[in-house]
Amino acid sequence: MDKRFGMFIHFGPVTLRGTEIGWSRNKEVPEADYDSLYREFNPVLFDADQWVKTAKDAGMKYLVITAKHHDGFLLWPSAVSAYNVSRTPFKKDMVGLLAKACKKQGISFCIYMTVLDWHDPDYPIHSPHDTLHNVKGNMPRFVNTMKNELTELITRYKPDMLWFDGYWEKPWTNAYGHEIYQHIKKLDARIIVNNRLGKESEKLNENSLGDFLTPEQRIGNINMLEPWESCITICNQWAWKPNDQMKSLKECIQTLVKTAGGNGNLLFNVGPMMDGRIEQRQVDRLNEMGNWLTKYGRAIYGTKGGPYVPNDVYAATRKGNFIFIHVFKPLDVLKLPALNGAKVKNVNIFGGKALKFTQTEGLQIMMPNKLPDDNCTVVTIEIDGDAEKLPVIRQ
CATH class of the missing domain: 3.20.20.80 (Glycosidases)
Structure with missing residues (x-):
C-alpha cells in the first residue's frame, strides 16, 4: 500500500x-x-x-x-x-x-x-x-x-x-x-x-x-x-x-x-x-x-489517508507528525474541523512559505492569493503528536 x-x-x-x-x-x-x-x-x-x-x-x-x-x-x-x-x-x-x-x-x-x-x-x-x-x-x-x-x-x-x-x-x-x-x-x-x-x-x-x-x-x-x-x-x-x-x-x-x-x-x-x-x-x-x-x-507515497475524509475541495494524507492537505481550488481561507485535541505547531505551503492560521473554531488557514499549483496545491500542517494515530474526522 x-x-x-x-x-x-x-x-x-x-x-x-x-x-x-x-x-x-x-x-x-x-x-x-x-x-x-x-x-x-x-x-x-x-x-x-x-x-x-x-x-x-x-x-x-x-x-x-x-x-x-x-x-x-x-x-x-x-x-x-x-x-x-x-x-x-x-x-x-x-x-x-x-x-x-x-x-x-x-x-x-x-x-x-x-x-x-x-x-x-x-x-x-x-x-x-x-x-x-x-x-x-x-x-x-x-x-x-x-x-x-x-x-x-x-x-x-x-x-x-x-x-x-x-x-x-x-x-x-x-x-x-x-x-x-x-x-x-x-x-x-x-x-x-x-x-x-x-x-x-x-x-x-x-x-x-x-x-x-x-x-x-x-x-x-x-x-x-x-x-x-x-x-x-x-x-x-x-x-x-x-x-x-x-x-x-x-x-x-x-x-x-x-x-x-x-x-x-x-x-x-x-x-x-x-x-x-x-x-x-x-x-x-x-x-x-x-x-x-x-x-x-x-x-503521497508511504502515507496514510485522512484524518479528513476527501471531498471536492481537498483531500488529506498524513505521515509522522505531519498532515498534508491537498487543495483543489482557490480559497481565501481553508476551513478544517478541529483535530480532536491535537495542537497545530506550523502550517506551510509544501516546501515553501509559512501560512497564518487560527485554532479557535476548528482550524482556519489563510491561503495565498494564487495557489502554486492549479491542479492540486499541498499545504503541510505540523502537529504536536502522531498524526497517524488521529481518528478519521467525518464532517
Whole structure:
C-alpha cells in the first residue's frame, strides 16, 4: 500500500478492432473474427523497456499486465493452451519481456488473470451477451487448466501480485477460488492476491478470498482497516480505442490524491495501440503526473489517508507528525474541523512559505492569493503528536 500508484495495461489482439477486450467478442466483433485476430497480431513497436519507463516516469511503483483476459488469449508462450502469443506473427513473450524490464527498472511486476474464459470449451459460458451454456463444459478440467497456466506464470515470471477478475459468473464458485488460492500459495507464499478470486468482493472477511479490495472506475471510500485499490482508466475504454476521450491532468492528479486520501492505491489503466506503442498523448499525460509527484510525492507515497475524509475541495494524507492537505481550488481561507485535541505547531505551503492560521473554531488557514499549483496545491500542517494515530474526522 505504500506504493500508492500503479499502471494497469489491457492489451491483446482486439486492438486490431479498437473495441473492448473480451466484452466485444460476439457483440461489436463476431466470434469467428475475434478469435482469428491473433493471426494478424503483430505489435512490432512493442518495447517492454519503454512501457516500464513510462510507468516509472509517471511515478508509478508497480505494473499489472493482462496476461489472460476473458477472451482466453495468452500473452505468453504456453505449453497449456495453444491460443497464445507464440502463434501470432509477433511470437515474442510479452509477459516475460515486461517481467524482465520491471526487474531492471525497479518496478514491481504483477499479472492479471481471469477466472472465466469464453473461448475455452471447458468453460460452460461462451459469451456474456446471451444465456447459452455449453452442456459439455467441464469446470474441474477448466480449473486444472487454470492451475497449470498459473504454474507457468508464477514459476517463470515470479509476479509480486496476481489480479483476478471474472468471479461473477455462476460456474465459478468460492470452492474453486479456495482451490486456486491454495495452489498459488503453495507455489509462492509471498504473492499478494486481490479479492476477485472469490464470490464475496465487497468486504474482506471469513467468506472472502484475497488480500485487498478493488473498487472499479470509481474512487473507493475512506477505509483505514482494509487495504484497497481503485482501478480506473486514463481514457474511457480499458483496451485501446481510437480517439477515446482522455482525462485532464487536473482530473488525473485529483483522482490519485483523493484515492490516497481515502487510504487506497490507484491502479491507472492504459491501453496500448495495435502497433504496441502507448499513445503519445497518454505518455505525455502520465509524465505530467510524474512531474507533479516529483515535487509532491512525499505527501503521497508511504502515507496514510485522512484524518479528513476527501471531498471536492481537498483531500488529506498524513505521515509522522505531519498532515498534508491537498487543495483543489482557490480559497481565501481553508476551513478544517478541529483535530480532536491535537495542537497545530506550523502550517506551510509544501516546501515553501509559512501560512497564518487560527485554532479557535476548528482550524482556519489563510491561503495565498494564487495557489502554486492549479491542479492540486499541498499545504503541510505540523502537529504536536502522531498524526497517524488521529481518528478519521467525518464532517
